Amino acid sequence: MHMADALLSPTVGTSFIAVSGSLVVYSAHRLARQPDERRVPLMGVFGAFVFAAQMINFTIPGTGSSGHLGGGMLLAMLLGPYAAFLVIASVLVVQSLFFLDGGVLALGTNIFNLGVWPCFLGLLIYRAVAGRRPHRWHGRLAREGSHGQDAHATPLRLWLATLVAVVASLELGALSVVLQTLLSRRSDLPFGRFAALMMGIHLPIALVEGAITATVVQYVWALRPTLFGAGQMHEQAAGSASARRETLVPVLISFLATTILLACVVAWFASPRPDGLEWSLAAVQEGRSATESSPLPLLERVQRKIALMPDYEFRRAADNESRGAGQTESGGESWPNVRVGTSLAGLLGAALTFVLICLVAAVLYWFRRHRGKSSA
């Protein structure tokens, strides 16, 4: 399940479209610098492969639920970071349009969550743990020309490298979803609980995906050892030192962006505020004892409770604007004094609008049939 448009705000949506869009442009640029005509059909078909591979469901041991391969890490290992990123982005576009999995505005966030982490960070982690040229030491054969580098890249180490890389990518992807939902402020889910839930759920998924990716790579390596050199061949040809420097730039950029983002979020929440769930439970308990009386004392009590929070001012202003534009007749009154008034105007308006829309639909149907008759 990818991020839906319904949970996004326009700011978050468009900023992530900008980020992912510029990364797509950058990746296309980098690929154009090292043209390889064999890559065109390879990338295309492997994009389709992702869909096909995701149809092969398996049961996750221990939980009994079924899962499927994400495929990001596998692509990155095969094609290198830039090509894999483009493939994943294209897969997400098709998923969004044909399978409606993930919104159109949310494409920016989805491409970031599912593409940036495995292709740029995951691959870096994999290479760091497994050694610079890990494909040379898959299996028992050491290729000729080994310069004594990473002679200890055993199959176990490669397995571990894949696992760590996949877990890091998926966990960061899950965290990104939480942050995007949080920043959009459409959902009331508190950061701590939501993050713990999302990252907790994705841990067994990531472990299984890492294991399966590693197994697939071993399987493929046993049959066609040369495959996984394809993505990295050009970087080796271009000279290892400069290639290493060049590949770091986009990674550094995404690191920086993430750090800034996390810093803002942490600063926002670094307050002695009770856990969101406990706070709302307390509010509910207080509210139950006061349902007979008017709602004002309840609201006052709740207001007193959250007055200790440093972001109270910001929150009140935001909720003010949102509640004012909602259905209450009392318009833009300040939050503690919101009158729980009737919403007759809103309901009636919605009902009348619905009737109007039905009329419009009827007109459109007539128009369509009329046009069909006249053109026949």
Added chain:
Amino acid sequence: MTGHSAQMLDRLGYGETLIHRLDPRAKTLATLAFILTVVSFPKYSVAPLVPFAIYPLVFVILGQIPASVILKRTAAVSPFAVLVGIFNPLLDTAPMVRVAGVDVSGGWISFISILLRFTLTVSAALALIATTSFPRICQGLDALRVPRAFIVQMLFLYRYLFVLIEEAVRLKRARDLRRFGQRTGLRPRVAAALIGVLFLRTYERAERIYLAMCARGFDGHVRLARRLHFARTDLAFLVFSVAGCLALRVVPVVHWLGRLGESLL
């Protein structure tokens, strides 16, 4: 995620109605503007979102999209939004409005808002793909200066999507035939082997495709046909859609209608 519904959506895109003939750039930009406007509403907006249903409705009716497609696909992808949204009524319990003597909490209002947003945005995306074939969408994106490498990638993906899905279906069927009715699901190791086989077959297919392309004169540059003409109807559609979205966003039409209704009663 079945291949069949995707194939049906794909086929729908090749229709010949008024909506189908609109320029893909106009439709894509209008859909994007629509989605942006819908998600720009504040958290607790419900009534103002209702008139926006007109946009996907126009596509569905004039584009001759069967209603069952919309309903089924929307329902199929709703779990994520519903699961996240359902916590709002649980967490935000301060009453916000009074309906027929019953206090409704802010949480329920924001949840209904999320559901409305979800239905609207998904229908808009569905309306787009069901009235525009994917190659035409890619043509439109190419004309909008999206990187050529990315467009080519999407076109190739589209071309081989259904082929590879069928390949996976064959693999699954072969395995199912050898399971002797076992109820337990696929073990991860077996799945990994299947995926590995699929991987190798895909790679070899890619090599065959490359050779076939070379045999037909491929020189590394993929050339795309440019057959898009931005007519006055397309411009009118785009301007009207965007202006409509902005107007509905800013002008409280529903509220006015409600006041009107109130005064009549």
